[in-house]
Structure formats: C-alpha cells, structure tokens
Amino acid sequence: MAVSTRGKVRIIGGEWRSRLLSFPDNADLRPTADRIRETLFNWLGQDINDFKCLDLFAGSGALGFEAASRGARKVVMVENDASVYNALRENKEKLSANQVELLKMDAVAFLKSDTQKFDVIFLDPPYRLDLLPTVLPLLPEHIESNGAVYIETEGDWRPNDAWQVMRSGKAGKVYYQLLELRSHG
Secondary structure, three states, X not given: OOOOOOOEEEOOOOOOOOOEEEOOOOOOOOOOOHHHHHHHHHHHOOOOOOOEEEEOOXXXXXXXXXXXXXXXXXXXXXXXXXXXXXXXXXXHHHHOXXXXXXXXXXXXXXXXXXXXXXXXXXXXXXHHHOOHHHHHHHOHHHEEEEEEEEEEEOOOOOOOOOEEEEEEEEEOOEEEEEEEEOOOO
C-alpha cells in the first residue's frame, strides 16, 4: 500500500484515477497520502462538481489535481518554487486540466491581493515554516459561507476560536483536520 514512489503520486479517484503525477525532489514536498486523501474527499462528499477549490501550497499537486479529477469546477493552485511550479504546469498539460489555474507566487501575497472566494481551501504548507498562524487569519474573506478549510500538520495543532474542527484524523506523524469558520451572527 505505497503512498507514492519517490517523485511520483497517484490520483486515487475521479476522471484521472490511477494517473501518475511527477514532481521534483524537494524536502518540503510531502504529497498527502492516499488514505488521507480518500478520507478527506469522503468528508467533503462525493459530489464536488460545483466546488471552487484553492490549493494554497500546491507542492506535488496531489490535493488540487485530486479535486479537479473528482469534478471540481475550478481549482486554483498557488506555488512559489519555480521547479515545483514547472512540474505542476507539466502535469496540468499532461492531464488537459483546463479547470486548474496555476499561479507562481507567494501564498500570503496571493491571499492579500486576491478577492476570490472558495468552497474548499487546502492548506498543507511546509512544516518548517510554521505558516498556519499567519495564513488562517487571512482566510475568512476567501471562504464561502458554507466552505471548509483542510489542514495538515506535523503535530497536534489546534486553530484559534474563529475556527471549528469538523473532522480530524491522524496517520503516522501527520495530523489532518477539516475546519469551518464559526458564524458570528
């Protein structure tokens, strides 16, 4: 039950099921494991056809391409590293993934400059950068009213009171959670 071979990750569901994606060797790239992705998309529901998704630290593209494969209407993937961005572009072309929009830019800069709203935001930043405390406060203006935020962390991390943990799990050293913005009304 291998998650991925070095530099490769397999799409596990939808239109591109079983297709392999390649990505560069980079210590910060940790593709979300098959089992975790399956759990995540079960949590989100099988019909994500009208979803608009943001893969904020796209990396290998496992989450964004998985969402697109499963029918998401639009997936914006943000990646700052040039070699990783180029691999994402090659995978997008290989899959003819027209619903995927790739942006080569810093994730925080994207959040501060963009006004789009999303149904699901995937957050799996490089662990060493400890970016969740910086990024989460920027998300409320980017999430639809019934939207969710998926996060992956190295340890048992809890968001502040603005967020409610809807679902959570652990696989090995990876903790993952599905968050919802608490209503203030």
